[in-house]
Amino acid sequence: MSKKIVTPGIDFYQRNTRFKWVVLAVSILISAGSIYYTKILVDQLKGRERQQVHLYAKAIEYTAKEQDPYSDVNFIAQELLFQNKSIPIILADGNGNVLSSRNLFIDSTWSENRTKSFLKKEMDLMRETYEPITVTLRDPQTNEVFGTQYIYYKNSSLLTQIIAYPYIQLSVIAIFGFIAYMAFNYSKAAEQNRVWVGLAKETAHQLGTPLSSLMAWVEVIREDADMREKGVVEELEKDIQKLRIVTERFSSIGSTPTLKQENVVALIHNVVNYLRPRVSSKIKIEVYTLSESIIANVHAPLFEWVIENLCKNAVDAMGNSGVIAIKILRGSENKVFIDVSDTGKGIPRSKLETVFRPGFTTKKRGWGLGLTLAKRIIDTYHNGKIFVKASEENQGTTFRISINAVTH
Ligand SMILES: Nc1ncnc2c1ncn2[C@@H]1O[C@H](COP(=O)(O)OP(=O)(O)OP(=O)(O)O)[C@@H](O)[C@H]1O
Ligand SMILES: [Mg+2]
Known part of the structure; x- marks a missing residue:
């Protein structure tokens, strides 16, 4: 069994380590809490966006039914269509041909083929994210189904940003925390260094005075034949030499x-x-x-x-x-x-x-x-x-x- 550690120093280190664990645990809790809360917000927003796309589908169905382009229904439907300025949408027929799109960035200088393949790729991506919403087109007179279209959609850029936000925010905080921790550690180490160096220099300085007076005393003792014979001077000189080495060590560690x-x-x-x-x-x-x-x-x-x-x-x-x-x-x-x-x-x-x-x-x-x-x-x-x-x-x-x- 090893002996109990006796100095208070080690206790400080144990407490220090425990404190670090507490800080880590609290940080993890805060991070998890903020990610969880954002997830609740995101889920609500997702529901709302899906509802909006459903409404959009309904609007298309109404527009198909309504013959009179100036009717109220048609007007509201058009309003709804143009209200959506954020959710990227592709309207396609049953065979997967793109009929129209909204809120997707299409450069006007692109060739027709390039636009087509871009929309196709987007549509595939959207299909992977969400199930498309079916639009059933009926004849206004007979109410017979004469066509089916599909609305593909994905998260609006606002929603995407909100999903990413807590991760970006936590990373920034983590980087800041890390830099602050390093700076704190560095300044602590620098302070400890100053204490070390100061103490060592002071010790060397304090030892200097009695050492030189001891050397003078040795000279006095050397005069005494009795002492010389007993070998006292040699022993004293050895001890003084050792003291001199100790002083030199302290003064060396106190300077570079x-x-x-x-x-x-x-x-x-x-x-x-x-x-x-x-x-x-x-x-x-x-x-x-x-x-x-x-x-x-x-x-x-x-x-x-x-x-x-x-x-x-x-x-x-x-x-x-x-x-x-x-x-x-x-x-x-x-x-x-x-x-x-x-x-x-x-x-x-x-x-x-x-x-x-x-x-x-x-x-x-x-x-x-x-x-x-x-x-x-x-x-x-x-x-x-x-x-x-x-x-x-x-x-x-x-x-x-x-x-x-x-x-x-
Ligand atoms: N050769 C060794 N074999 C076994 N344990 C060792 C050895 N060297 C160091 N240790 C352990 O490391 C500890 C710290 O050593 P360190 O020299 O820093 O301090 P110390 O010897 O306890 O005190 P002092 O300040 O007087 O040197 C020792 O107390 C001992 O437990
Ligand atoms: Mg030791």
Whole structure:
């Protein structure tokens, strides 16, 4: 069982994720609601348009019956025919020959054939959308049926627009929401960056004063023969050196560090030599490389810090004994890979990304900052990548750093 996560940081992330789900659920509800409501409107409009076409059919039937062109019936029928200015309609006979059409765009420069084939195509399309409405023509005197015509129709452009409207509207809102979210995230990240940088600079600055006074005190102690004999000065100088490195790391992370061509293998040996006497003798640290000189553009103090962080995590993951293997490889495409493997407890699959988040720790005395710093140093300052290459529960973990090599 992994230990309970102790810092408040992780709680914030969980709440943040839950909040995102709530926002997503509400957005889906709003979208579904607006699409559903538009569908109700569209159905009503469709019914109304169909009714209008029926009326149109009736008008034609009346016109056929009424002989007197000046009769009231004929006048109303004509009115109805011309009232329809939006629903595209084709009137055809029983054999599918187009008799007339309304509200379809026909260019006056088109040849007769082109118009015909256009209308035919439209008619086929209309047949697929709606069942045509039958117009029965009767003789006014005998009331005998002397012909049947069919009215084909499709949605008016207004209706088509209303159908499309919610989708267009929701897409626009979604795009806007996405841009706003990205901008918000960016400004949040920028703000966090400023806090990081400010804090690091301030720490380096604060450490500077006691450090220089410590150096002066060492000189005073050096004068004392008694102290010299006990080796106090050497020990003090070592600690001061370490403090100086820490100060340098903080001040480097607080400004944009300049990269230099360095031998990565030598830097890693430095870290290993520093760590070896400080970890349990049952923990072996091994370095594997095919070449003793692999050059990359790095900032030495920060790069060493990353390796140190990875090794410290590896030690924590292994407990009393185990092996840390550091492999340095010259990969293809001008990359240098540094794989730091341990034989520790491993990282659960679900946490492979989370371990890099600030505040995520499973340790009682952890800050959950080691990997965040490592990621920042590698990603931002070295234009490289750091990720968990492999991890197996109770077998071990391999972190991979990939940075750009310098070619000669
Ligand atoms: N090699 C590893 N094996 C197993 N778990 C690891 C390993 N490296 C990191 N982790 C997990 O990732 C978490 C975060 O690591 P990170 O270095 O960022 O913080 P930390 O070590 O907990 O605290 P600190 O800020 O002191 O480094 C650890 O608490 C641990 O659970
Ligand atoms: Mg750590």
